[in-house]
Amino acid sequence: MRRRTFLTSATAAAGLSALAPAPAAPAAASDTRTAPRVLAERATATGTVVRPGHRFDLVSVAHRPEALARGSETAAVRFETADGVLGGWQDLHPHTGGPEHLPPSASALVRAPEGAVGYQVRGADGADLAAVNVRDGEELRFGGRERVSLSARDQGVTTLSGGSVLRVRTRAGWGADESLRFDEEGNDLWPAEFHRVQALTVHHTAMATTGDHAADVRAVYHLHAAEQGWGDIGYHLLVDPRGAVYEGRHSGGGLPVFDGLPLPGLARSVTAGHAFGFNHANIGVCLLGDFTGELPTRAAQDSLVDVLRVLCALTGVDPAERIEYANPVNGAVTPQEAVARHRDWLDTECPGNAFAEAFDTVIRQRVVDGWL
Structure with missing residues (x-):
């Protein structure tokens, strides 16, 4: 949008x-400051490795409302390096929140290791994913x-x-x-x-x-x-x-x-x-x-x-x-x-x-x- x-x-x-x-x-x-616009490349969790088209600093995982009832205690993420090696799984710790006028959602934000080129999410099929870049957007x-x-x-x-x-x-x-x-x-x-x-x-x-x-x-x-x-x-x-x-x-x-x-x-x-x-x-x-x-x-x-x-x-x-x-x-x-x-x-x-x-x-x- x-x-x-x-x-x-x-x-x-x-x-x-x-x-x-x-x-x-x-x-x-002279007091005017600048900060980069946050960039994000979206995907849907299917259990496969996602390789964004740009460098990323974090990965967000947002569960759809219907996924809340299934629970997410096994949800985890791991990252792929440039040499194709996948690291260990990191458990996700989702928060349930949101404005009262919208359905509740459970989300987690995970820091990616420097140089990561891909990521994989398990235990959260259908969740909305985004590779987030906080450094390289327009000022x-x-x-x-x-x-x-x-x-x-x-x-x-x-x-x-x-x-x-x-x-x-x-x-x-x-x-x-x-x-x-x-x-x-x-x-x-x-x-x-x-x-x-x-x-x-x-x-x-x-x-x-x-x-x-x-x-x-x-x-x-x-x-x-x-x-x-x-x-x-x-x-x-x-x-x-x-x-x-x-x-x-x-x-x-x-x-x-x-x-x-x-x-x-x-x-x-x-x-x-x-x-x-x-x-x-x-x-x-x-x-x-x-x-x-x-x-x-x-x-x-x-x-x-x-x-x-x-x-x-x-x-x-x-x-x-x-x-x-x-x-x-x-x-x-x-x-x-x-x-x-x-x-x-x-x-x-x-x-x-x-x-x-x-x-x-x-x-x-x-x-x-x-x-x-």
Whole structure:
């Protein structure tokens, strides 16, 4: 599909001064940045080796809705080198997610080894595949703020210890191709909808990261927005191994995550697509990396704790509470932790077995300890 190309801008300055330490001046021409458009070559999983016509950095595997019932515990991928040798099988760790107005889907994104010329997927016949290239596409131009800051302290909220400030790399800062959010007629594929925040949920991408974490975010965005047809990324915020935080789901041109100045008990977040059936009023924060067998870096853990503390302070969510989550659209009530893991909501491995086992100690308790 041919899409319009947009000169993107960072989150609008209007409204940010209430949260940022000081308003930023409009971006000058010299502030304009570039990032390559993500390329993808699609295929359908048949169990045979796929050899894309271009170099690729990752492979995405998106299960069709009817495949969800069959399960994907045996799904795996392996890669072929230039000398025709196929490497060992790597298990896929699919996530179930998506916007509420579309059927749910299960997807996985796997980093390809340098020099791979082909790949083979088993246990997922009929799944939609894509060989993804995050480095060689045409350069897109981005202007405006590269980073913004959110701080409970600036609003007089005193329930946060340490005076944490959440510094966020904007969509323009990491190079979001905003044309993916629109159809050929310019209609928004996923219009923003807002609800008062009730819960926070933690995820992982289940993908080995590269040295370019902005490119990793662009890859996840492309998987969700283009390959799965959602029109945007399914997470509100993402955290890389160095602790940098990235703006996710587009919130309509105002603040990241919110529809306006967030006040405890009144803050409204844009609905994303990270926990199908429980997306409304639920902020999704995703760590870049695969934590099936290891923990996130200490920098990522520390950053996630800060992110959750600030979000709790801004929204009034008590991280020590077990809540009665009430879906604001259909009224369904689900008992849940106020700060939860993806697997607490749905049958999924996310945020990885190793991380999930240690979550209460390394994350949730630290968030609670910073809550006065």
